[in-house]
Amino acid sequence: MSAKPATDDAKDELLSPFRRLYALTRTPYPALANAALLASTPVLSPSFKVPPTQSPALSIPMSRVFSKSSTARIGITTKTALFFSTMQAIGAYMIYDNDLENGAGFIATWSALYLIVGGKKSFSALRYGRTWPLVLSSVSLANAVLYGQRFLATGFQ
Template sequence: MSSVLENITSSSETPYPAWLFSTALLATFTSQNNKVQAVQPAQASSGGLMSMFRRSAKVGIKPSPLSCIGFGGAMALGGWIVRDGAVDDGAGFNMAWSTLYLLVNGGASVRQIIRGKIWPLCLTGLALGNLGIYGRRFVYGEEEKLL
């Protein structure tokens, strides 16, 4: 059991869990952009990023493209904070944004299983993982004594 805790503690000193979650969110945004255009082609008069957000709201895609961009960017920034050497500050930042992701998209991801979509639940699992990894570091700090 202590080796698992040691792995969690050591991975909180790296930006890789945050960057993995960020990459998954930004890849989800890219794939949603293609699906939304296939479902409802853009009209000549309305184009651009905002029309894509409106179309995705009509289709019911979860997490929304705005959520993917916002949380993906925040997690990338949090990984950069950890990489830059402020490990405890980055851990708190990543913990907070992972918690916010779960509050905004957690329930919807569980409901997406009914539609046969598993990827939103995988994103929620990544958020939970980041919450556990960075939350443990932020709450207990680096002076933590392993049992």
């Protein structure tokens, strides 16, 4: 009989960091941390243009023919960073104002949208030795999952 509670205690110890993170979604702190990281991006890791590789004229993809810019960027632009930072701060304020359900849904949605906008760029930045975009994507993924779980657990009542 004593072996069973020890196993349950070990399982609780293993799950306790996830429970602690989930418990933090009752507060605006994870969203504020993400907003602060995004707002500091233009200073800590500004985006830069990557010179295009020379390719034959006939092998240019159609998406690059009709795009405004022919050079790719590594990292997110200042406007994008400040926009998503503002959205995270608005969601944090919603939770601070005791609207947990809508604030959690708002933060989860904008975190997922950030992953759509900057997720692929974060992995391509590793090729150039830039890890900051991957940090931003990881924190946004954590916010999307944790606040999304909080939003879905409310039951839409």
